[in-house]
Amino acid sequence: MNAVQTAANGVVNADTVFEFCQSAERVWATYAGGPIDRGYLVGIVRGIEFEFRYCQVEKNGTLAGGRSNCELRMSHDSRVQIVEHFEWESRSGKGTNIIQELRESESPSNPNKAS
Numbered sequence: 001m002n003a004v005q006t007a008a009n010g011v012v013n014a015d016t017v018f019e020f021c022q023s024a025e026r027v028w029a030t031y032a033g034g035p036i037d038r039g040y041l042v043g044i045v046r047g048i049e050f051e052f053r054y055c056q057v058e059k060n061g062t063l064a065g066g067r068s069n070c071e072l073r074m075s076h077d078s079r080v081q082i083v084e085h086f087e088w089e090s091r092s093g094k095g096t097n098i099i100q101e102l103r104e105s106e107s108p109s110n111p112n113k114a115s
Helices: none
Strands: 002-005 017-023 026-033 036-046 049-058 063-074 080-088 094-100
Touching: 026 049
Parallel strands: none
Antiparallel strands: 002 094, 017 026, 026 036, 036 049, 049 063, 063 080, 080 094
16 A cells, blocks of 8 residues: 555655555554655554554654554545544644555555565
8 A cells, every 4th residue: 555645744655655464453554665764553443444553764764653543445446545644643743644555566666665
C-alpha cells in the first residue's frame, strides 16, 4: 500500500510503501520510503474501523509518532483503502491520509521498501 492522498502536515507520500499484517483483531505494519527511513504501527481492528499507534524515523533524523483512527473502504477501481485520521504526539497537528492497495505493476522503486 502507499499514500495516494496526504495531509499538508503529514510526512508519508506516494513513495512510502506500507506492508500490513493482521491476525484476528490485531494489525501491524512496517513502512519506509520517501521521507521515511523506517516506520512501524500496531493496532486493533473492529469491523471496518481500526486504531493504531505509529512511530517512525525520518531520513532527516527526526523521531516521530502519534495515533490514528481509520476506516477501511474500497476505491472506485476495487482497491482496499485506509482513510487514516492521524494526530501527532511528537509534534503539533493532525490530518487525514488515504493509503491504498498497490497493484504489482505500480510498486514504486523504493530501496527501503518495508517487506
